[in-house]
Amino acid sequence: MQFTAAQISMLINGKLEGDPNIAVTSFGKIEEATAGQLSFLANPKYEEYLYCTKASVIIINESLVLKQAITNTLVRVPDAYSAFATLLSKYQELVTQQLTGIQEPSYIAKTAQIGKDVFIGAFSHIGEHVQIGEQVKIFPGVVLGNNVRIGDNCILHAGVKIYHDCVIADHVVIHAGTVIGSDGFGFAPQPDGSFKKVPQIGNVVIESYVEIGANTTIDRATMGSTIIRKGAKLDNLVQIAHNVEVGCNTVIAAQTGVSGSTKIGKSVMIGGQTGIAGHITIADGSRINGQSGITKTVKEPNRTLTGSPADDFTRSLRAQAHLRNLPDLEKRVKELEKMVEQLLTGRVNAS
Amino acid sequence: MQFTAAQISMLINGKLEGDPNIAVTSFGKIEEATAGQLSFLANPKYEEYLYCTKASVIIINESLVLKQAITNTLVRVPDAYSAFATLLSKYQELVTQQLTGIQEPSYIAKTAQIGKDVFIGAFSHIGEHVQIGEQVKIFPGVVLGNNVRIGDNCILHAGVKIYHDCVIADHVVIHAGTVIGSDGFGFAPQPDGSFKKVPQIGNVVIESYVEIGANTTIDRATMGSTIIRKGAKLDNLVQIAHNVEVGCNTVIAAQTGVSGSTKIGKSVMIGGQTGIAGHITIADGSRINGQSGITKTVKEPNRTLTGSPADDFTRSLRAQAHLRNLPDLEKRVKELEKMVEQLLTGRVNAS
Amino acid sequence: MQFTAAQISMLINGKLEGDPNIAVTSFGKIEEATAGQLSFLANPKYEEYLYCTKASVIIINESLVLKQAITNTLVRVPDAYSAFATLLSKYQELVTQQLTGIQEPSYIAKTAQIGKDVFIGAFSHIGEHVQIGEQVKIFPGVVLGNNVRIGDNCILHAGVKIYHDCVIADHVVIHAGTVIGSDGFGFAPQPDGSFKKVPQIGNVVIESYVEIGANTTIDRATMGSTIIRKGAKLDNLVQIAHNVEVGCNTVIAAQTGVSGSTKIGKSVMIGGQTGIAGHITIADGSRINGQSGITKTVKEPNRTLTGSPADDFTRSLRAQAHLRNLPDLEKRVKELEKMVEQLLTGRVNAS
Incomplete structure (x- = not known):
């Protein structure tokens, strides 16, 4: 990539101070950036770095009053961090969009339907x-x-495995090594102590704007669907059981496990390594600590x-x-026992 | 697939009520099933759905007395759920058996021996x-x-990785992304604070009828074998250390970890996210909560x-x-202190 | 492989007792070894096996005084276990070194640079x-x-996925299924309850002599680098968050998770299934139980x-x-209450 300060300023609707033609080719933290890099300053704690950074262009808050003159080019915006993130997102989208075509060797069944601008x-x-919908990017x-359906604008990173019949909506991102649609853990005990597999004939449905981390596992339903609703975000190594x-918009941090048939509400936030039992319901907006x-x-x-087992946070703190x-x-108690003993034996006179 | 009610009834040894020629092409939950689907009713809680389901054929318990007439075709058996599961298993076996041949490109060493009716x-x-034995299905x-041995009728799902010298018996199912035979975590501390790898030259032995979930890891033994005995079932993201x-018939739920050289007995049930220390023994039939x-x-x-650390369940509840x-x-205690104080100072007369 | 007792003795600088020409072709535990195998006895607890083992050659401690004559060939060294481990390491290195060349089909971008004696x-x-440096072994x-850099003498086991721009130094071993450089879990809450992805544009840097287990995940930094320092050892299914x-030389056992921006010191030992919060620092030499x-x-x-939440180990034991x-x-307390009650009502005379 190569962008001039003027182009950057335009993209994020900023106010430019300095050389509009200076170009940057990559990003860097303000304390580490080198010439030719773009950086930003959002946290006032790091303002000192502004006066010694080598970044060619720096996005800063509109409101910031410089304590000393600097020669780097500045782009002022109402919220530097947000503008920087927007810029990055636009840039990453651009890069991703350019990725198209089918690398060989790959194996594509003749009955598969592939949308336009797809990368495989x-x-x-x-x-x-x-x-497979349009603009989907499937890494190596x-x-x-069979019968998997992927919507538009999805990104499936390297080594993602999706079992037959699962359905992924639009704008879903799944990170490397994640498994969607493996059999639920269902076995019926037999009189001889062995277990007979309960066939798992449901699927997994992942709605739009979901992002799933690396090496996570989501089991297919016994019947019906295991469902990840719109906008939910799952971290790495999360386990979601059948049904x-x-x-x-629920957010689940790494290494959390959810047992079978449990229903987690909207906008729930779940800390890492949490375990949730099966066949229960978690109300909307719950906050569950790690x-x-x-x-x-x-x-x-x-x-x-x-x-x-979990308790109300305040009650738990009190406990x-x-x-x-x-x-x-x-x-x-020991002290009391001593005194009562003395009272009883009359060694202390109770008057 | 397409089965008539008569065929289904025969397969599960049922008693048919209704149209023997009506055909079904898929399965559905009784509350969601559509025309052309097969369903079942096992739990009396859901009996109401029996009178409005659109399923063409429904497997029900012999003993069920209908509360109103229905036009759907019924197949009566002693245990509807078990019959339905049997039917599904037979169907899945059939589908799996049809999967044979070697897809290209694949890499098969010249010295490898592949049994008949294998899919790669x-x-x-x-x-x-x-x-590789007969009827083994190896997904993409x-x-x-090198030197891995796989028995008959095994299913290895997509992206399973089995290191050299490991041995898998018959009727073993391993889900996507699982790793068998990675090095045990053995490092000898050195005087300079660094660690020297202890070579892991054992293997993993998985006996028959074992099922292992997705993205689970089972390390090879330092020497000898890490062993998963006949009929054991391991869920997703389980960690089994060396030796x-x-x-x-032991069942281990998701995200549980077992440390090195521990020996878990028969018919043990282990809840999710449990941790088991190294070099210990767990007696047969133990039940360990999540x-x-x-x-x-x-x-x-x-x-x-x-x-x-774990304690007897009842003792733990009491604690x-x-x-x-x-x-x-x-x-x-506060109350006692006050009263004893009063007794001592004579503000309350002890008689 | 085939080694004579004399070759083995030379390799580990030992003292040979018995037949220098007897050959071994594999390794075995002393209690299980068969003729033609090499074994060792380090733990005096197992000395009884020395007198009945079928191993052709046994490495034993210099200091061991035989309780009865044996016909097997012995190699005496100061520390039998360490000598055996050294021997195995040398042998494994030898085997690994022989692995070279590029198996087909593989996909190697034209702009990639591959060092000598690499296996792909x-x-x-x-x-x-x-x-990719020299002597690197990349399993299937x-x-x-793009832009990944791998130093010399690394081993990447089957199905390892490393995202763009990550850097791996020399002598690094990464086990099967591990993901390096997936996006950090960063989402900014929006007024409508949804989350906006925070682009993750940093990378992961893994220094030399690091070993990482199977199906572990290490996220790339939001900006800058997630860093695993020299000699650190990570077990299976570990989660390392962004930054x-x-x-x-820190050692992290299986299924442990470390949240974002936390800095773990040198020579820390972390037991399995531990969770570490974000934005904190763990001092050098800390020992954290599972x-x-x-x-x-x-x-x-x-x-x-x-x-x-964790506490000092001794304080915790006391608690x-x-x-x-x-x-x-x-x-x-109940007893005290009874007695104080009696004192108050005068049923017991306080003198």
């Missing part, structure tokens, strides 16, 4: 009757089982939960305080 | 001296290292354990109850 | 401008994004931490002891 990386395997080594539903264990339905919306007082409480 | 998906890599992108032995941490050998069989009483206990 | 397995995808199905730094939850910066080096005493404490 080498060693990808597109099964029978697969439908992706495997799509789970994850609500709209490493929690949720074993019961959460009915009331917008509560904050913590601990394992912790009581725990810290426990050694002290033991001492007080 | 594109981009699979079969190393030197690999032996599987990598089998572990998992007993017959998110537990097992740090010591469990000698007595059939106990239920919970918590981290939780005591914890809940703690604020109350503090109040009682 | 089939179905590997080497992106534009990738640089590896995907290297984390893992110090020199399943801990570290929520605050650890300033003092070399402490041992345990629990969730556990107090917890165990809790039922007893309740009884004592």
